[in-house]
Amino acid sequence: MAEVTARIEALRGAIRHHAYRYYAMDQPEITDAEYDVLWRELVALEAEHPELIAPDSPTQRVPGEAAGRFVKVRHAAPILSLANAFAPDELAAWRERILKLLPTSDQASLEYVVEPKIDGLTVVLTYEEGRFKLGATRGDGEVGEDITSNLRTVKALPMTIPVNRDEEARGAVPRRLVVRGEAYVRVADFQRFNDQQAETGDRTYANPRNFAAGSLRQLDPQITAGRPIRLWLYQIVSLEGDDHPPRTQWDSLAYLRRMGFAVESRSRLLGDFDEVLETCQTWGDTERPNLPYQADGLVIKLNDFGVQVRLGYVGKDPRWAIAYKYPAEEAVTRLLDIKVNVGRTGTLNPYAVLEPVEVGGVTVSSATLHNEDYIRDKDIRIGDRVAVKRAGEVIPQVLRPLVELRTGEERSWEMPERCPVCGEPAVRLAGEAATYCVNSACPAQLVRGVEHFVSRGAMDIAGFGIKQAELFVELGYVRDLADVYYLDPEKLATLEGFGDKKVSNLISAIEASKQRGPTRLLTALGIRGVGEVVAADLAAYYGSLDALLNSTIEELKAVPGIGPVLAESIAGWFSHEPNLQVVARLKAAGLETAQARTPSPTGAVPLAGLTFVISGTLPSMSRDDARDFIKVHGGKVTDSVSKNTDYLLAGESAGSKLAKAAQLGVPVIDEARLRELAAALTSPAV
Numbered sequence: 001m002a003e004v005t006a007r008i009e010a011l012r013g014a015i016r017h018h019a020y021r022y023y024a025m026d027q028p029e030i031t032d033a034e035y036d037v038l039w040r041e042l043v044a045l046e047a048e049h050p051e052l053i054a055p056d057s058p059t060q061r062v063p064g065e066a067a068g069r070f071v072k073v074r075h076a077a078p079i080l081s082l083a084n085a086f087a088p089d090e091l092a093a094w095r096e097r098i099l100k101l102l103p104t105s106d107q108a109s110l111e112y113v114v115e116p117k118i119d120g121l122t123v124v125l126t127y128e129e130g131r132f133k134l135g136a137t138r139g140d141g142e143v144g145e146d147i148t149s150n151l152r153t154v155k156a157l158p159m160t161i162p163v164n165r166d167e168e169a170r171g172a173v174p175r176r177l178v179v180r181g182e183a184y185v186r187v188a189d190f191q192r193f194n195d196q197q198a199e200t201g202d203r204t205y206a207n208p209r210n211f212a213a214g215s216l217r218q219l220d221p222q223i224t225a226g227r228p229i230r231l232w233l234y235q236i237v238s239l240e241g242d243d244h245p246p247r248t249q250w251d252s253l254a255y256l257r258r259m260g261f262a263v264e265s266r267s268r269l270l271g272d273f274d275e276v277l278e279t280c281q282t283w284g285d286t287e288r289p290n291l292p293y294q295a296d297g298l299v300i301k302l303n304d305f306g307v308q309v310r311l312g313y314v315g316k317d318p319r320w321a322i323a324y325k326y327p328a329e330e331a332v333t334r335l336l337d338i339k340v341n342v343g344r345t346g347t348l349n350p351y352a353v354l355e356p357v358e359v360g361g362v363t364v365s366s367a368t369l370h371n372e373d374y375i376r377d378k379d380i381r382i383g384d385r386v387a388v389k390r391a392g393e394v395i396p397q398v399l400r401p402l403v404e405l406r407t408g409e410e411r412s413w414e415m416p417e418r419c420p421v422c423g424e425p426a427v428r429l430a431g432e433a434a435t436y437c438v439n440s441a442c443p444a445q446l447v448r449g450v451e452h453f454v455s456r457g458a459m460d461i462a463g464f465g466i467k468q469a470e471l472f473v474e475l476g477y478v479r480d481l482a483d484v485y486y487l488d489p490e491k492l493a494t495l496e497g498f499g500d501k502k503v504s505n506l507i508s509a510i511e512a513s514k515q516r517g518p519t520r521l522l523t524a525l526g527i528r529g530v531g532e533v534v535a536a537d538l539a540a541y542y543g544s545l546d547a548l549l550n551s552t553i554e555e556l557k558a559v560p561g562i563g564p565v566l567a568e569s570i571a572g573w574f575s576h577e578p579n580l581q582v583v584a585r586l587k588a589a590g591l592e593t594a595q596a597r598t599p600s601p602t603g604a605v606p607l608a609g610l611t612f613v614i615s616g617t618l619p620s621m622s623r624d625d626a627r628d629f630i631k632v633h634g635g636k637v638t639d640s641v642s643k644n645t646d647y648l649l650a651g652e653s654a655g656s657k658l659a660k661a662a663q664l665g666v667p668v669i670d671e672a673r674l675r676e677l678a679a680a681l682t683s684p685a686v
Helices: 002-024 032-048 088-101 187-200 208-216 221-225 249-259 273-286 305-311 372-377 446-454 466-475 481-486 489-493 500-515 518-524 532-542 545-549 553-557 564-574 577-588 623-632 656-664 671-682
Strands: 072-074 112-118 121-128 131-137 143-145 176-184 230-240 268-270 295-302 321-325 330-342 347-359 362-368 385-389 397-401 435-437 611-615 636-638 647-650
Touching (some): 131 143, 295 305, 347 385, 347 435, 446 466, 518 545, 518 623, 532 623, 623 671, 647 671
Parallel strands (some): 611 636
Antiparallel strands (some): 112 268, 121 176, 176 230, 330 385
16 A cells, blocks of 8 residues: 555656646646646546545546635735836836835845736635645735635646655745735637637637636636636745745745746846836837737836835835836727628627728727627627727727717618528527527538538548548538538549548448437537437437427427427427438438337336446447447436436546546446446346
8 A cells, every 4th residue: 555655646746747847837848648647547546545535636626516606705915906107207207206215225226026917817825734725816905705616626726835846946835825826818728718609609708817707706616627727926925934935026936936836937137227117118019919818018016025015005006016007909990891700610700890990010900799799788880980909819809889979870780680601591599699500501611510420429430530521522522411421432532642442441431320320410410409418318209310300399398308499409400491401311321310219217218217427448339339328228428427426337547537436436337337237127027
């Protein structure tokens, strides 16, 4: 056991070290694959020895239960705001005020720390005996909100300090350390998340700062866990139990780095105020545009803590620090028109056609309008003078109309009733922000539709991916999903890179996919809201696509687990003639569209009432095969282990779900045991 304990501690130390190198320093020492090997070994050892699982283990960075509200917490010391300067003369006036309050002996040796003013959410972190105990928002500076559960899911936050494996560099562990920093989201991560949200019709965020703040103030930590939040730390609020505390702001930044926190490397220590002025005047043009995150200015602090104490505060602002703010990257122009493009998943996305205007050094002629509700709620009209914002690499957006400049000639806008690309009716489901084209053959979404159709979780056609989808659609070989089964081998053989063997393998894979069954086919069609689980439920309930496509909304709502919105989505998809033609051609191509219906709950259903979670690689079943096996025998499959899980079906490299199952006492079975369980339950009584 001693050897196991030592190995677990070594793995935890290595994982913490490499997480620090990745998140805090942006200087990884190993590849993601190598990191995953360490992670999987630790997960496996903790699953075998759950008594050795520690609360601060890297594997325990899991979302907690949703909170009903945030509890108020009082900060160890006031978390102060800053006064602002918007021009060099205002910055110079701030320094003059300082000099009047300081003795000549202090004036001669003043140093300044200049730090980027990150545009995010202020957080206050408390560590006791080196372990993360509490995380809070700034609130009013005296009292904030406890968001500890959410912050625990942020991978950039060290759960223990120090994290450096070099014992000489670690230093003493403070008895209690309270630090202040900024939670933020990189611009590229923000754009990627917003794009994904727009494609699925979910809420998009106005800017990275709102996104970071909204993510950390979710009542459900599960939501926060899926957000790309990072941290910069820049202030020691309180330090107890260290005989050699930092005496300057510059030393405190070094101390935070030594503890393993992410500290912005672009901060500077300057000894001459003229250098401070020059930095503030040039930084906005030279460095700010190239930052991976949004920053609205610089923070200038006097370096010496003794001088800071002597200067004190005025109101809630420290005299020894000031924020130099840059003008917002906004402009006013005329909204010439509102047009719509169709996203790759069928969303109709309105955008503004603008009279060209320069914003942040770039000429802008179009901007996002998010969705129909955004336009209606802000009462944006064609012909309006509008405020437009662009920051960094974020897509320009229309912020608001200037109502006071209206002439009466402005026109309201409405979402078109038909797809502007294919002309088919557009649909907006109750409770959703986006409007969709549900035509599976719509050219605007065909490539992504084909990519999904042939993917592993759907028809699983080996050798057919996004590149093939793009090529076949571009050449006109695939005009709808059914065309996948009507590809001409002779035409394929004339294409560059398609030799006889490649064509033969592709055609064989396409042919083999015809036997996947109705569950896979329903998943592949891309009906909004119909994933693998819903598809399996529908196939089991109806038995065939013919029975399903003739169902009414009311009949669909009678299917267990199908609510009114999903019923409307399914019925709407099958009500469009182009979609029915695709289904007819798929049937004509020989695809299996029927299966035996699941017995009623009163019949002999072997695994009825049992909930399974699948993890890892099974000996002879794919995950999809295992899911189908469980469902055919009446069981239910979910994605995450909880107290309601009856069995974890685990294969090789099962991952963190093993530890979760051990923690909750959920039985773990293998593929053989699953088959035995189903057979035992179906055996006649003796």
